[in-house]
Amino acid sequence: MTTSKTIIITGSTDGIGKHLATKLAGEGHKMIIHGRNHLKLKQAIKDIQTQSGNDDIHAYQADFAKKEDVYQFAQNIKNDFDKIDVLINNAGAYFGSERVATEDDVEMTFMLSVQVPFILTNALMPLLENADQGRVIHTSSYMHHFAKASNLDFGLKHDYSAGKAYNNSKLYTIWLTRYQNKALRQNNSKVTINSYHPGLISTNLNNNDIKKNLKSMMLSEIMKPFSKNLDECTATV
């Protein structure tokens, strides 16, 4: 029997995050789930409780496109919990052909893959330190191999494409992991930090482009037979 842990998964209203939350809830862990959409979050609590038989599910709403929501989310967790065993920074998106940015002009793919995990890891570190063996997991992607990072142009203001934003952000996720790991080791922290690639999985990830063209839709269909299923993906974590 595994000891029950307190686990946060961001972006757990769909895809990998929801599946993983259901699996871990089924193993008896206390789950803190998160989403930006109230109705999807309500449905996720219901589905996870029903499928896992575990009622110890705590849900928080926050739109990570807004920095104040990210800080408020972390504050709410700090108000409600003394200890976090695992923080899984999973929320992410693949945007469309138009560059999308936060109010203070942070490109949105970068915001979700890099800035939010950075803020949450720092803000929740005291709770992770309170665990016997705190763990942070950032979600990267195999696509980081195709990154074309130049001149530390994180904002891609003049040279934006959805693919470049996504691939670069997943490389920066790995850079962030290395940087944070070094800092933790220098401070003799017992918290560990890793990033992972879940595998190619057919989810809603690529559905943010309202102008999605025929070519990208055909490509998703062609890639489906090569996709892992969600059980294979969550085994990687």
Ligand SMILES: NC(=O)c1ccc[n+]([C@@H]2O[C@H](COP(=O)([O-])OP(=O)(O)OC[C@H]3O[C@@H](n4cnc5c(N)ncnc54)[C@H](OP(=O)(O)O)[C@@H]3O)[C@@H](O)[C@H]2O)c1
């Ligand atoms: N699928 C793959 O093949 C694959 C491969 C490598 C890496 N990944 C990574 O795995 C992670 C999960 O992806 P997925 O495939 O499971 O995608 P998904 O099905 O689209 O799920 C993404 C989750 O993130 C949430 N999210 C998106 N934007 C948000 C925002 N502004 N604020 C708060 N939450 C937000 C979504 O909320 P809603 O439910 O409201 O949309 C959803 O819960 C991502 O980091 C992705 O880059 C995926």
